[in-house]
Amino acid sequence: MAAAPEDERGTNVIGGSAHLYGPAVQARDVHGGIRIYSSAPDRLPTPRQLLPVPAHFTDRAEEQAALDRMLGTRSDDGAPQPLIVINGPAGMGKTTLASRWLHTHAPAFPDGQLYADLRGHVENGPANPGEILGQFLRAFGTPAVPADLAEQASLWRSVTANLRIAVMLDNAFSAAQIRPLLPGGSGGLVVVTSRSRLSGLAMDGARFLRLRPLGSAAGLELFIRGAGEDRVAGELPAVREIVSLCAGLPLAVCLASARLAARPGQPAASLAEELAPDEDRLTVLEIEGAGTVQKALDASYAALGPRPALLYRALGLLPVPSFDVHTAAAASGRTPAWAARRLDELVEANVLESAGPETYRFHDLVRVHARDRATATLTGTERERITRRVTDWYLWTATEAQRLITPIQLTLPRTYAHPAQWSAPFGDDRAALDWLDTRRTHLMAVLRLAAEHGWHATAWQLVDAMWPLFLRMRHYDLWIEAHRTGLEAARRDGHREAERQMLNSGAIGLSAAGRTEEAADWYTASLRAAQEAGDRRDEGQALLGLGGCRMAAGRYAEAVSDLDRAVETWSECGYPRGVALARILLGEVALAEHDHGRAIARFTLAREGLLAVSDPHDAARALAFLGRAHARAGDHVKGAAQMREALATFTASGAAHWQARTLEMLADSARERGDTTAASEFRARARDLYEVTSPADARRLG
Incomplete structure (x- = not known):
C-alpha cells in the first residue's frame, strides 16, 4: 500500500487521516515502557433533524390516518412499509403534514430522524444524492465519506442496516434522486414529499398519498388561528370569501391571515376585494394554485414596512x-x-x-x-451589490475559519469588493470547522455564483479558504469540483501562484479519491507551472505527488526518478520535512521491490528527519513502515514492536485510517510468521476501522 505524498501546505492528506483527535505524545529519547490512556471520542447525539411543526397546523386528520395505515402495512416478509410519497401542488402543506406525522411517530424510530431538502424546484437544485448521503453519513459519525456515489450509497446501507430510523426527503425532483438515499435493513421509514407524483418509485415498494386542498371548514379554522378570533369577529362571511379565494392552499391561507392581522384597521371585505382580480399569476411556475399564491404574496408584500x-x-x-x-x-x-x-x-x-x-x-x-x-x-447594479456583499461575507468568514484551523496555510491574498466590519460566528477552531462543514453546500453555491458572474479572484480565493474543510472532512466530490472551478478562475484571473495552489490541492483530492491518472495530469501541470515560476518548493511538491502516482500504478522506476528529484530539489531549497516525506515513499518502493535493507535505511532516515522537525504523526507513519520492513526482513519481534509503537501513537491521536493501515501491516506480518489467529484478529480490527474511513479498503479485506 502506497504512502501519501505531502502537500506543500504542511499536512499529509492522501491515504491518511488529516485531523488528529485526542492526546498525543511527542518525545525525543524515551526509556522504558510507554502506556497511553485516552478517553473514547464523544459520541454524536442521535440525529433529530425534523423541521418544527407550525403552531397553527390544522386538520389533515384523514391524511394522517391514511399515513398510519401505510405505516402499518406489511410486505410479504413482514417488514414495515419503508417508503411513503406525499405529493401535491406547491403550497399544499406537504412538508408540514410530513413533519407533523413523523413527529407523532418519533418514538418508533429511536435511532434517529433525518431531514434533507432535495431542492427539486429551486434555482440551484436539485440536490445531488451524494451531497445528501454525505450529510446523513456524517450525522451518524462517519468521518470520511467516499467520493463515488455507489460507494456512498453502499456505506449508507451498511451504516443503517440495523437501525430504526425515519428519513424525510423534502422537495424531491425525481425517483432517481431518491433511490441512492434509501437506507438498508427493514427497520427504517422514508417519507418523500414532491410536487411530482414520482410514480417510478412504485417499483421500490412506495405507497402514495396525493394531498388535496383543505376543505372550507379546515381553511376557515386555519385562517382564524392565524389572524386571531378577535380580529375576524363579526366578519365571518368576508373571511369565508377570502378562504374560498385561497382555493384550499394552506400557504395562501396563512399569508392572507397574516396580511389581515398586520392591518388591524382593514376590513376583511377589503382584503377579499384585493384577492379577487385574476390578471396576475406566477407564470414562472405553472402549477396548480399559483395564481392564488401570487395574489396572497402580493398582498403580504404590500403589508410589509x-x-x-x-x-x-x-x-x-x-x-x-x-x-x-x-x-x-x-x-x-x-x-x-x-x-x-x-x-x-x-x-x-x-x-x-x-x-x-x-x-x-x-x-x-x-x-x-x-x-x-x-x-x-x-437596478442590475443594486442586485449585484447585494450578491457581492454576501459572497464577500462567505469568503471573509471562511478565511477566518482557515486562520483559526490552519493558519500556516493561509498564504494567498484576499480581496473584497465591499469590505465591511464583520464578526465571525465562531470562537475556536472546532467551531470554525463545524461552521465550514454545516455550510459546505452554501459555500459551493456561492462559489458557483462567483464563477458564473466572472468574479475570478473571489472564486479561487474561496476555494483556497475552504482548504481546512477538504483537509479535515474529506468531501471528495466537493473537493474535486471546487478545485476544478478554482483552477479555471485562477487562470482567468492571471494569478500564477493561485493556479499552482489549485493544481497542488486539487491533485491531492484526486489522489485521495483514487483518481490516480487524473491526479498525475494535475501534478504534471503543477510541475510545469512551478518550473516556469522558479518556485523550487512547489516543484518538489509536484514531483512528490507524481512519484506517489507512479508508485500507486506499479511503475516503480519512474516513481524513484520523480522522488529522487524531489529530494534533490527540496534539499537545495532547504525544506528538510519534504525530504523526509519523499524518503517514506522511496522506502515503500523498496519494500514493494523486496529490497528490505534499502527500505529499512529509507524509513530510518525519514523517521529521524521528521522527528527533527517536530512532526510526530508522519514520524509514526515512517515507524510503522520501518516495522513492516524489519518484519519482512525476518526480524518479527523488532518489527512488531515498532508497528505497535506506531499504532499506539495513531490510537492516541485518533488517526483512524493509519490505525487501520498499521493493523493491516501487523496482520500480514502475523500471517507470514504463521500466527493465523493474531492475523485474523488484526485484520478484523483493520476492516472495522476501514468501514468508516475507506469503504473500498474494507471491501478489499473482505
Whole structure:
C-alpha cells in the first residue's frame, strides 16, 4: 500500500487521516515502557433533524390516518412499509403534514430522524444524492465519506442496516434522486414529499398519498388561528370569501391571515376585494394554485414596512436555500441586530419560516416572489451589490475559519469588493470547522455564483479558504469540483501562484479519491507551472505527488526518478520535512521491490528527519513502515514492536485510517510468521476501522 505524498501546505492528506483527535505524545529519547490512556471520542447525539411543526397546523386528520395505515402495512416478509410519497401542488402543506406525522411517530424510530431538502424546484437544485448521503453519513459519525456515489450509497446501507430510523426527503425532483438515499435493513421509514407524483418509485415498494386542498371548514379554522378570533369577529362571511379565494392552499391561507392581522384597521371585505382580480399569476411556475399564491404574496408584500421589504427583496437574491442573521445582515448591508429585527417581522408576516435554531428559509414560491420583487424594483447594479456583499461575507468568514484551523496555510491574498466590519460566528477552531462543514453546500453555491458572474479572484480565493474543510472532512466530490472551478478562475484571473495552489490541492483530492491518472495530469501541470515560476518548493511538491502516482500504478522506476528529484530539489531549497516525506515513499518502493535493507535505511532516515522537525504523526507513519520492513526482513519481534509503537501513537491521536493501515501491516506480518489467529484478529480490527474511513479498503479485506 502506497504512502501519501505531502502537500506543500504542511499536512499529509492522501491515504491518511488529516485531523488528529485526542492526546498525543511527542518525545525525543524515551526509556522504558510507554502506556497511553485516552478517553473514547464523544459520541454524536442521535440525529433529530425534523423541521418544527407550525403552531397553527390544522386538520389533515384523514391524511394522517391514511399515513398510519401505510405505516402499518406489511410486505410479504413482514417488514414495515419503508417508503411513503406525499405529493401535491406547491403550497399544499406537504412538508408540514410530513413533519407533523413523523413527529407523532418519533418514538418508533429511536435511532434517529433525518431531514434533507432535495431542492427539486429551486434555482440551484436539485440536490445531488451524494451531497445528501454525505450529510446523513456524517450525522451518524462517519468521518470520511467516499467520493463515488455507489460507494456512498453502499456505506449508507451498511451504516443503517440495523437501525430504526425515519428519513424525510423534502422537495424531491425525481425517483432517481431518491433511490441512492434509501437506507438498508427493514427497520427504517422514508417519507418523500414532491410536487411530482414520482410514480417510478412504485417499483421500490412506495405507497402514495396525493394531498388535496383543505376543505372550507379546515381553511376557515386555519385562517382564524392565524389572524386571531378577535380580529375576524363579526366578519365571518368576508373571511369565508377570502378562504374560498385561497382555493384550499394552506400557504395562501396563512399569508392572507397574516396580511389581515398586520392591518388591524382593514376590513376583511377589503382584503377579499384585493384577492379577487385574476390578471396576475406566477407564470414562472405553472402549477396548480399559483395564481392564488401570487395574489396572497402580493398582498403580504404590500403589508410589509419599508425595512422588512428591503430585506425580503435582498434575501430573494441569495444563492443559498437557508440563511442566518449574519447572512441577512450581509445581504442588506446592515448590522446583525438590524437584520434580526427584520427577520422577526418577516416571520410574523408568514413569508419566512424557521428551519432550525437561528436558521430561516423561504417556501419555494415565496423565494420566487421575493426574487421577482427584487428584479422589478432594483437596478442590475443594486442586485449585484447585494450578491457581492454576501459572497464577500462567505469568503471573509471562511478565511477566518482557515486562520483559526490552519493558519500556516493561509498564504494567498484576499480581496473584497465591499469590505465591511464583520464578526465571525465562531470562537475556536472546532467551531470554525463545524461552521465550514454545516455550510459546505452554501459555500459551493456561492462559489458557483462567483464563477458564473466572472468574479475570478473571489472564486479561487474561496476555494483556497475552504482548504481546512477538504483537509479535515474529506468531501471528495466537493473537493474535486471546487478545485476544478478554482483552477479555471485562477487562470482567468492571471494569478500564477493561485493556479499552482489549485493544481497542488486539487491533485491531492484526486489522489485521495483514487483518481490516480487524473491526479498525475494535475501534478504534471503543477510541475510545469512551478518550473516556469522558479518556485523550487512547489516543484518538489509536484514531483512528490507524481512519484506517489507512479508508485500507486506499479511503475516503480519512474516513481524513484520523480522522488529522487524531489529530494534533490527540496534539499537545495532547504525544506528538510519534504525530504523526509519523499524518503517514506522511496522506502515503500523498496519494500514493494523486496529490497528490505534499502527500505529499512529509507524509513530510518525519514523517521529521524521528521522527528527533527517536530512532526510526530508522519514520524509514526515512517515507524510503522520501518516495522513492516524489519518484519519482512525476518526480524518479527523488532518489527512488531515498532508497528505497535506506531499504532499506539495513531490510537492516541485518533488517526483512524493509519490505525487501520498499521493493523493491516501487523496482520500480514502475523500471517507470514504463521500466527493465523493474531492475523485474523488484526485484520478484523483493520476492516472495522476501514468501514468508516475507506469503504473500498474494507471491501478489499473482505
